[in-house]
Amino acid sequence: MSRADHMDVAAYALGVLDAQDAERFEEHLATCWACAAELETMVPVVGMLAGIDGEAMAALEQTHTDPALLDRTLVAVRRDRRRTRVRQLLATAAAVVVFGGLSGVAAGFLGDDAPPTPQAAPTPSVPTAAPSSGPADPNQPGLGGDKEIEGDQHNATDAGTGVKTTMWLAKKEYGTQISVQLSRLPGPRTCRLLVVRKNSTTEVVGTWSVPGSGYGTNQNQLSLLLSASTSAPLGDIQKVQVQSVDVNGVASPLVTVADL
Known part of the structure; x- marks a missing residue:
């Protein structure tokens, strides 16, 4: 080995020794506890210097002749890394500012032509309670003021249960729309609306x-x-029927509109 063995610890740790010198240093390291201890302290330093360029690596190789050079190199690396982090932060901040400016310009450019954000349409709740006060005609059931309900009107009162209903059936492209008003309906109970077709099928x-x-x-x-x-x-x-359903699922009629 052309250099003093004890001066090759840093070069060995950084991997800059050639194969022959590295082998000879390893032979020396096996019998020198001082170099072994120094090599152990070099492990964190190697991790810090992993990202520096080739010129810095060459400079580190010279630390075998100038031990103080290693300290100066480490200081320079730390300073350079701090500058790099500052540049990255400034670049990020600039990107945010530019993006915000472009967003504002885009919004101003689009103006009133910008497509509106889709809004969910309200879903009407069914059933709803209607006030008992009705139209001017006292013979008509209360529907809440002057509100008109589409379809042909059918009135029925069940003699057994006393439940009273008015139904409006309107022809639609998809089938039939059914509006129902119920009164004299006691509770608590569960009800259902049943459509009976002329072919005897039900829905x-x-x-x-x-x-x-x-x-x-x-x-x-x-x-x-x-x-x-x-x-x-x-x-x-054929008919539309309001039914009461008990806890066992058995249905019984409350009122029926059959004059269709």
Whole structure:
């Protein structure tokens, strides 16, 4: 080995020794506890210097003749890395400013032509309670003022249950729209609206719960107004029936509109 063995610790740690010198230093390291201890302290330094360029590596190789050069090199590396971090932060901040400016310009450029943000359309709740006060005609059921409901009107009152209903059936491209007003309906109970076709097939088109005070009763004077639809054409419907369903799922009729 052309240099003093004890001066090759840093060069060996950095991997700048050629194969022959590295082999000879390893032989020396096996018998020199001082170099072994120094090499152990060099491990963190090697990690810090992993990202420096080739010229810096060459300068580090000269530390075998000038031990102070290693300290100066480390200081320079730390300073350079601090500058790099500052440049990165400034570049990031500039990018944010530019992006914000472009966003503002784009918004101003689009102006009123910018497409509006889609908004979810409100979904009507069914059923709803309708005030008992109705149109001017006292013979018509209360529908909440002058509100008109589309379709042919059908009135019915069940002699056994006392439940009263007015139904409006309107022909639609998709089938039939059914609007229902109920009163004299006691609770609590679960109800459903059943469509019976002329071919004897049936379809449940709506279910709801009735509170203990009921609808259109002494405890709750508000009648119940709800709507439903069916794929059955209006001409194919034989009757529409409001049913009460018990806890076992057994249904019993409350009121039926059959004059269709």
